[in-house]
Amino acid sequence: MHPRRRGNAGLGVFLLGAEVLNMGMSNIPPVTLALVAGQTAIFMGFLPKYFYSAASVCMSTYLVWHRQDFKRLILSQLFHADDMHLYFNMTSLLIKGRSLERRFGSMYFLWMVSVFTALTSVGYVAINLILEDRFHDHSYATQCAVGFSGVLFALKVVTTHYAPPGLHYVMGFIPVPSRWIYWVELLLIQMVTPNASFTGHLAGIIVGLVYVKGPLKPLMDGLIPPGSGQRYRGGGQSSGYRRTGWFSSGGTPGTGNPPPPKYQQYTGGLSEEEQYRRVMEESRWQTQGSYPQPSAPPPPPGLYPDLDELRERRSARYQ
Known part of the structure; x- marks a missing residue:
């Protein structure tokens, strides 16, 4: 040659x-x-x-x-x-x-x-x-x-x-x-x-x-463990592999819920948009210093009156 x-x-x-x-x-x-x-x-x-x-x-x-x-x-x-x-x-x-x-x-x-x-x-x-x-x-x-x-x-x-x-x-x-x-x-x-x-x-x-x-x-x-705390930020989006949050156990961050069945097996099947969305959510939570805590759904209207309203009705009844 x-x-x-x-x-x-x-x-x-x-x-x-x-x-x-x-x-x-x-x-x-x-x-x-x-x-x-x-x-x-x-x-x-x-x-x-x-x-x-x-x-x-x-x-x-x-x-x-x-x-x-x-x-x-x-x-x-x-x-x-x-x-x-x-x-x-x-x-x-x-x-x-x-x-x-x-x-x-x-x-x-x-x-x-x-x-x-x-x-x-x-x-x-x-x-x-x-x-x-x-x-x-x-x-x-x-x-x-x-x-x-x-x-x-x-x-x-x-x-x-x-x-x-x-x-x-x-x-x-x-x-x-x-x-x-x-x-x-x-x-x-x-x-x-x-x-x-x-x-x-x-x-x-x-x-x-x-x-x-x-x-x-x-x-x-x-x-060298996968991720090793590395992150890549590019094009205004955060990406990379993390050993915390979504990528550590597959469960819902902050809730303590177990990972859904076969979540780890199919994590690779997520579209890039889904992976970006999840990593960006995790980044926002870490920036705020805490993960969102699960909250109970609001009670249906009319079934549970406000306590102040109950006290006013009771006072009016005995006057």
């Missing part, structure tokens, strides 16, 4: 900039925005010492496992081969990052991306190593990949897990159940772009599944 010309923005960078402006920078959580800006800066050639070309950072089983060039496990994920590769990946990151960072908090989302980046790279190398040994095909060892796609597939699994069950429409008209959407996208991308890294995307899906269904989430939560 030849070195990429630095400073050549290309159409993809301009489209990405338009996407960010259209979404509104104030509506993009800070870690997501930093990841997009950082990878764009890398593509534009602002860090030539570490990202001289795709060949200098790409990740393969041969280079990582046999040559022990471990820095490629991280550097390869942050580099993109061309401007449209960058555009599609960063647009996907904007959507997934905005959802997950608001749900878990900025600190935990950064922790999630870091762990997913490392594990996806390790999974890519391991899968290719197994395939090389199984089929005696050395091409698996020399496949050299760059890009954030594997991490995005891991985030896709997490996003789908917390979304309400239903149908997703691939290419706008192919209905696919939500639990299968990332598998269908894996095959579809490989059909449309044969040179895409199938094993890299597969590694991302496996990492995402180990998080939502396996031991990875409890291990990560034990080191």
